[in-house]
Amino acid sequence: MTSQASILPAIRRLYDAATDAEKWPAFLQELARCLDANGAHIVRVQPHNHALTFSVLYGYDRAMLELYGGDGAGLGASFARFEQHFTQLMPTDPRVRLVEQYPSRPFSCRLAISEAELHRSKVYQDLLKPAGVEYSLVVSVPEDDGSLIMMGVLRGRQSTHFKEHEVETFGALIPHVKQAVALSEHLARVDLVNRIAFEALDGIAMGILLVDENARLVHANATAKRIVDLADGISLYNGILALHAKDENAALRRAIWDAVAKVRTGEIPPGEAMAVSRLSGNEPFPALVATLWGNHLRYGLGRSDKPLAVVFVTIPEEPQEAPAELLRRLFGLTLAEARLCERLVLGRTVEEAAKELEIATDTARVHLKRVFDKTGVGRQAELVAKILATPVWLRQRRRQPKALPAPRAR
Numbered sequence: 001m002t003s004q005a006s007i008l009p010a011i012r013r014l015y016d017a018a019t020d021a022e023k024w025p026a027f028l029q030e031l032a033r034c035l036d037a038n039g040a041h042i043v044r045v046q047p048h049n050h051a052l053t054f055s056v057l058y059g060y061d062r063a064m065l066e067l068y069g070g071d072g073a074g075l076g077a078s079f080a081r082f083e084q085h086f087t088q089l090m091p092t093d094p095r096v097r098l099v100e101q102y103p104s105r106p107f108s109c110r111l112a113i114s115e116a117e118l119h120r121s122k123v124y125q126d127l128l129k130p131a132g133v134e135y136s137l138v139v140s141v142p143e144d145d146g147s148l149i150m151m152g153v154l155r156g157r158q159s160t161h162f163k164e165h166e167v168e169t170f171g172a173l174i175p176h177v178k179q180a181v182a183l184s185e186h187l188a189r190v191d192l193v194n195r196i197a198f199e200a201l202d203g204i205a206m207g208i209l210l211v212d213e214n215a216r217l218v219h220a221n222a223t224a225k226r227i228v229d230l231a232d233g234i235s236l237y238n239g240i241l242a243l244h245a246k247d248e249n250a251a252l253r254r255a256i257w258d259a260v261a262k263v264r265t266g267e268i269p270p271g272e273a274m275a276v277s278r279l280s281g282n283e284p285f286p287a288l289v290a291t292l293w294g295n296h297l298r299y300g301l302g303r304s305d306k307p308l309a310v311v312f313v314t315i316p317e318e319p320q321e322a323p324a325e326l327l328r329r330l331f332g333l334t335l336a337e338a339r340l341c342e343r344l345v346l347g348r349t350v351e352e353a354a355k356e357l358e359i360a361t362d363t364a365r366v367h368l369k370r371v372f373d374k375t376g377v378g379r380q381a382e383l384v385a386k387i388l389a390t391p392v393w394l395r396q397r398r399r400q401p402k403a404l405p406a407p408r409a410r
Contacts, residue, residue: 006034006169007031007034007035007169007170007172007173009030009033009034010027010030010031010033010034010173011173011176012030013026013027013029013030013031014027014031014173014176014177014180015176015180015183017180017184018179018180018181018183018184018187019183019184019187021184024042024056025056025058028040028041028042028056028057028058028059029058029059031153031173032058032059032153032154034169035137035153035162035166035169035170036155036159037059037137037153037154037155038059038060038132038133038154038155038156038159039057039058039059039060039133039153039154040057040058040059040151040152040153040154041055041056041057041058041151041152041154042054042055042056042149042150042151042152043055043056043086043149043150043151044143044147044148044149044150045090045140045147045148045149045150046146046147047100047146047147047148048146050087050090050091050096051087052083052086052087053147055079055083055086057079057082059154060131061075063130063131063132064078064079064082064131065078066130067082067127067130067131068081068082068085085126085127086127089122089123089126089127090123092121092122092123093121093123094109094113094117094118094121095107095109095113095118095123095136095138095152096150098112098113098138099138099139099140099148099150100140100148103140103141103142103148104139104140104141104142104174105139105171106137106138106139106167106170106171106174107137107138107139107167108135108136108137108161108162108163108164108166108167109135109136109137109138109161110135110136110161110162111161111162111164111167132156132157133154133155133156134155134156134157134159135154135155135156135159135160135161135162136152136153136154136155136162137152137153137154137162137166137167137170138150138151138152139151139152139170139171139174141174141177141178141181143181149177149178149181151177153170202221202222202223206223206312206313206314207220207221207223207224207226207227207311207312207313207314207315208220208221208223208224208310208311208312208313209221209224209241209310209311209313210308210309210310211241211256211308211309211310211311212260212306212308212309213256213257213260213261213306213307213309214240214256214257215240215241215242215252215253215256215309216239216240216241217236217239217240217241218308223315224313227285227313227315231279232278232279232280232282233245233276233277233278233279233280233284233285234276234285234313241311243276244277244278244279245276245277248274248276248277251274252274252276252287252289252311255272255274255289255309256289256309256311258272259271259272259289259290259291259309260291260307260308260309262291263291263307264307271288271289271290271291271389272288272289273286273287273288273289274287274288274289275287276313282316282317283316283317284316285313285314285315285316286313286314286316287311287312287313288311288312289309289310289311290309290310290312291307291308291309291310324338324339324341324342325338327341327342327387331371331374331375332374333371333374334367334370336357336359336367337367337370337371337374339357340353340354340357340364340367340368340371341371341383341387343356343357344368344380344383344384345384345387345388350364350365350368350380351364368380368383371383
């Protein structure tokens with residue numbers, strides 16, 4: 001059996017761990033099994049100060065409790081004490097010096113370090129010997145940020161040292177460790193971005209529901225969940241967004257389906273507004289159905305990135321922030337710039353807006369230029385269109401009847 005094939009089960013577990021941090025112990029368990037070891041250890045180290053930023057140890061729970069849990073401390077506290085002690089002992093560890101000197105090269109320590117040198121070391125006297133560790137197979141994998149991933153499999157004195165063919169087998173794992181760690185960090189960054197995005201959505205007073213083309217809920221922000229909990233015309237049935245009135249529900253499903261279908265063909269639908277009647281008889285919920293573009297359309301990254309529909313809903317009887325305040329947060333405007341935008345969207349000229357705001361027209365034009373820069377537009381008409389495409393004007397649009405077009409002269 002080739003080196004790669006013999007360690008394949010551990011490689012599979014490694015990529016499981018890259019996508020789920022709770023599975024690192026399972027990877028170490030499989031790695032120890034593949035190499036007939038008693039246990040395994042993986043750490044992330046900052047070489048300049050030997051500080052640990054990540055550590056997982058498998059196979060030595062009893063030893064950790066015996067060494068570090070004498071005062072009744074549990075396993076978690078015992079491991080924390082072990083990590084602190086191990087960090088202190090690393091500068092005295094001849095194994096660490098060896099792998100730091102030769103990164104990405106695996107070593108059977110008994111083949112590279114004499115028994116006398118190992119036994120004289122403080123790490124052996126204070127930690128390895130009491131824990132029953134006699135033989136190690138270790139490697140360090142350098143990271144782009146200067147840190148090292150150090151990994152080792154461990155055997156006791158009753159066993160034998162790791163042979164050359166086992167060193168070769170262990171080496172087959174190294175490129176996968178680098179890829180798995182990079183994948184884990186990428187997913188961690190994505191997860192952080194998602195959490196930040198969802199927390200930002202929860203801070204918005206408008207209900208936001210992300211649904212697929214069949215109206216199945218993907219995500220709802222805090223306000224949307226509260227609206228659903230009201231059970232006042234908008235509900236979830238088996239994860240499907242539904243309205244109480246049958247005709248309105250049919251219209252909602254059709255709007256969601258049509259919006260996603262248009263996106264699939266490359267169109268950008270403007271969004272469909274509707275009023276959702278309520279069982280309480282209160283003023284209907286104003287709602288707007290729009291879409292989120294899928295990456296498969298923009299970048300061709302794959303079919304897993306499906307376009308979604310987004311349903312915006314507000315509660316009429318609750319006080320809403322003024323549009324100017326919403327525009328400030330949405331585009332990073334100053335209050336003066338946002339108030340100017342508010343009036344331009346309502347149809348005022350720059351001169352009229354300046355008069356209402358009691359500022360000079362030249363000052364209003366300076367504000368407008370800054371707004372163009374912040375919103376990425378070059379003309380006033382583009383600015384108004386961009387603002388009208390946001391949820392900020394949802395309620396205002398619904399409440400203000402459209403003016404009838406003037407009759408054409410014949």
